[in-house]
Amino acid sequence: MSSPDMMVELRGITKRFPGITANDSISLKLRKGEIHALLGENGAGKSTLMNILFGLYQPDEGEIWVKGSKAAIDSPTKAIELGIGMVHQHFKLVQPFTVTENIILGSEPRKGASINYKDANEKVRNISEQYGLKVDPRAKIEDISVGMQQRVEILKTLYRGADILIFDEPTAVLTPQEIQELMDILRRLAAEGKSIILITHKLKEIMAIADTCTIIRRGKVIDSVKVAETNPQQLAEKMVGRSVTFKVNKTKASPGAPVLQIRGLTVKDNRNLPALNSLSLEVRAGEILGLAGVDGNGQSELIEALTGLRSVDGGEIILKDMPLTNRSPRFVSEAGVSHxxxxxxxxxxVLDFSMSENMVLETYYQPKYNRGGFLNSEAIDTQAQRLISEFDVRTPSIYTKARALSGGNQQKAIIARELDKDPELLIAAQPTRGLDVGAIEFVHRKLIEARDHGKAVLLISFELDEIRNVSDRIAVIHSGQIVGEVDPETTNEEELGLLMAGHGQGGTDHG
Known part of the structure; x- marks a missing residue:
């Protein structure tokens, strides 16, 4: 028999996919008014477990109890009926619709034959005010910020009567200010009696907001702890199974001559709208330039323009003295750019290629790997074995398919291949996305080693701690322009967050 304040109880949940047990007899309890963090490295089974609770997957074994009764949750509709709502990492909103139209979609209030928008707007406004969400019901989704869109997703669950809310990596695309506002909203929801499960691998957020933390490693529960009685070091060790260091050790940079010069770069996105607006930037030998910004402000288009994957409409890209504007990816790679x-x-x-084949994806045509149009398998295997050994890529064999490796080991393999090209410029885009703290340590060490060997490193990341710890200089991008440049030693999250939101140094370009 469950206690009256027990909102959810998972008992021995097991879920298997071909070749892998994603959840191995997991048990978890969520109480009324509690914020319960679910912590684990990439691929640990966190999202699978919550997709089971929300009815997207069915467990192979185990039971789910909701509010004291055993429940068979065979669909999201059933989960919603039971008062369970899920705010997904990738929002499920219709861009041209208003906030209210998105919230009532599928459960529209009627007045005769037509939809009663007046009542719907009023109800959305009331819920918004009750929980401090501050959302305009009549605004169109395409006109509001990412942080506001997330609030709409929260409102959607509350409108449908959810008192159990699941958040899947909710801070991944938010500015520091938006993260702070979300934390305040979660606290308010919990104070009103809502029960919250927070999927994350960000220890700082768990320490700031969670009451309880359950740690999952390789599909099994390692421990469930009261957050007030633990610390980030202990949580990290339980998550990866060994001790970790959070400090990035590096000496002061001694930058040399400019390696990459971007002058007045103008690029369009896939909808033919401006993505980069006359952007100028410079990266020197022996430095790591961090590019900070909220997702969707031109970072992807910049990377594609630099690597030859997207055409440039104006401006120029120069590597040392060589123009790279609108050159092919192979030309860019051979000129000395790794990515x-x-x-x-x-x-x-290529996930269905072997690790050996993946190690020569960009160099297979070179004479040492190619004899008269035929691949030299022996040379390719020797190269793969050397890199896998040097970079400690954990794989059963060089012939194992790339998809069988964990995210961290896939990333190590890419870094091994790209650094082995001995580039002039290394573009590192979200290099630690979804990686656990152990793999993050490794990646940061390799970026700093590249810098210390005189390479120019352009680090593009949404993780502000990463940008501040690893960079020697930080440029901030907003709406396709560089809106400021700051020193990682003297800046703080508030200053960076304001620049990332477009407030600050007035949209001037810094080169």
Missing amino acids: IPEDRHKHGL
Whole structure:
């Protein structure tokens, strides 16, 4: 029998996919008014477990109890009926619709044959005010910020009567100010009696807001602890299974001559709208320039323009004295540019190729790997074995398919391949996205080693701690322009957050 304040109880939940047990007999309890963090490295099974609670997956074994009764949650509709709402990492909103139209979609209040928008707007406004969400019901989704869109997702769950809310990595695309506002909203929801499960791998946020933290490693519960009785070091050790260091050790940079010069770069996005507006930037030898900004402000288009994957409409890209504007990806690579892509699956690896084949994706045509049009398998395998050993890529064999490796080991493999090209410029885009603290340590060390060998490193990241700890200089991008440049030693999250939101140094370009 459950106690009256027990909102959710998962008992021995097991979920298997071909070749992997994602959840291995997991048990978890969520009480009324509690913020319960679910912590684990990439691929630990956190999202799978919550997708089971929300009815997107069915467990192979185990039971779910909601508010004291055993529940069979066979669909999200059933979960919503039970008062469970989920705010997904990638929002599910219709861009041209208003806030209210999105919130009532599928459960529209009627007045005769037509939708009663007056009542709907009033109800949305009341819920918004009750929880301090401050959302305009009549605003269109396409006209509001990412942080506001997330609030709309929260309102959607509350409108449908949810008192159990699941948040999946909710701070991934927010500015520091928006993160702070979200934390305030979560506290308010909990104070009103809502129960919250927060999926995250950000220890700072867990320490700031959670009451309880359950740590999952490789599909199993390692521990469930009261947050007030633990610290980030202990949580990190439980998450990855060894001790970790949070300090990035590096000496002061001694920058040399400019390696990359971007002058007045203008680029359009996939909808033919301006993505970069006359952007200028410079990266010197022996320095790491961090590019900070909220997702969607031109970072992806900048990376694609620099690597030859997107055409440039105006301005120029120069590597040392060589023009790279609108050159092919192979030309750019051979000129001395290496690229750790922001999406390792889409642009970094061919998942169904072996690790050996992936290690020569950009160099297979060179004479040492190619004899008279035939691949030299022996040379390719030797190269793969050397890099996998040097960079400690954990793989059963060089012939294992890339998709079988964990995210951290896939990332290590890409870094090994890109650094082995001995580039003049290394573009590192979201290099630690979704990685656990152990893999993050490794990636940061390699970026700093590249810098210390005189390479120019352009680090593009949404993680402000990463930008501040690893960079020697920080430029901030907003609406396709550089809106400011700051010193990582003297700046703070508030200053960076204001620049990222477009407030600050007035949209001037810094080169």
